[in-house]
Amino acid sequence: MTALMLAWAITAAQMMLGFAMLCAVYRILMGPRAQDRVLGLDTFYVNAMLMLLAFGIQTGRTLYFEASLIIALLGFVGTVALAKFLMRGEVIE
Amino acid sequence: MIQAPELPFWAALIVALLVLAGAAVALIGSIGLLRFRSFYDRVHPPTIGTSLGTLLICLASIVCFSVLRTRPSVHEVLIFTFVTLTTPVTYMLLARAALYRDRTEGSDVPRDDESEDDASA
Numbered sequence: 532m533t534a535l536m537l538a539w540a541i542t543a544a545q546m547m548l549g550f551a552m553l554c555a556v557y558r559i560l561m562g563p564r565a566q567d568r569v570l571g572l573d574t575f576y577v578n579a580m581l582m583l584l585a586f587g588i589q590t591g592r593t594l595y596f597e598a599s600l601i602i603a604l605l606g607f608v609g610t611v612a613l614a615k616f617l618m619r620g621e622v623i624e
Numbered sequence: 625m626i627q628a629p630e631l632p633f634w635a636a637l638i639v640a641l642l643v644l645a646g647a648a649v650a651l652i653g654s655i656g657l658l659r660f661r662s663f664y665d666r667v668h669p670p671t672i673g674t675s676l677g678t679l680l681i682c683l684a685s686i687v688c689f690s691v692l693r694t695r696p697s698v699h700e701v702l703i704f705t706f707v708t709l710t711t712p713v714t715y716m717l718l719a720r721a722a723l724y725r726d727r728t729e730g731s732d733v734p735r736d737d738e739s740e741d742d743a744s745a
Contacts, residue, residue, distance in 0.1 A: 533636045538628035540640035544647035551654035566722040574657055574670040581650055584681050588688045591629040607710040618721040
């Protein structure tokens with residue numbers, strides 16, 4: 532009974548996070564400008580990171596924690612590089 | 625696929641509430657990203673997902689793994705610290721880039737106050 536309640540709560544949370552990722556995908560695809568797409572990408576990877584944390588709670592394994600830590604690191608670097616590119620037209624000067 | 629770890633009732637309740645609240649906050653932030661009109665409005669809503677949403681889901685994960693292993697397990701603090709530190713940097717860089725692009729195009733945005741003395745526009 533307890534496990535069932537927790538299972539439904541985690542599944543509902545994953546569906547909400549999936550819908551949040553869909554909102555971010557809409558913003559990536561529809562723009563209207565480049566900075567909106569970068570913002571959508573940033574939101575997308577944060578939601579994916581939260582989704583992986585939810586998967587980690589669901590399965591009880593720490594593997595997902597490491598994956599979400601890597602997503603957080605690489606997403607930060609990627610968004611900073613894209614913002615720099617929008618500002619200057621090149622990433623490494 | 626429906627499955628969940630075997631937790632005592634109080635821990636399961638706490639974890640369920642924290643996960644649901646965190647996911648709801650992240651969803652609200654993303655819907656804000658979808659619905660707001662200008663880019664400078666849209667920069668704001670995702671940050672509630674990256675700050676409060678990450679905090680709540682990391683807390684749920686900490687409670688879950690601490691109870692499962694019967695010892696304190698706080699490595700999710702790493703994710704929370706990192707995301708909280710990097711999100712303002714990212715969004716400030718992005719907003720400055722957008723402002724620079726809008727100024728170059730001559731759009732109706734505030735002028736650069738640092739380089740001009742009579743910033744009365």
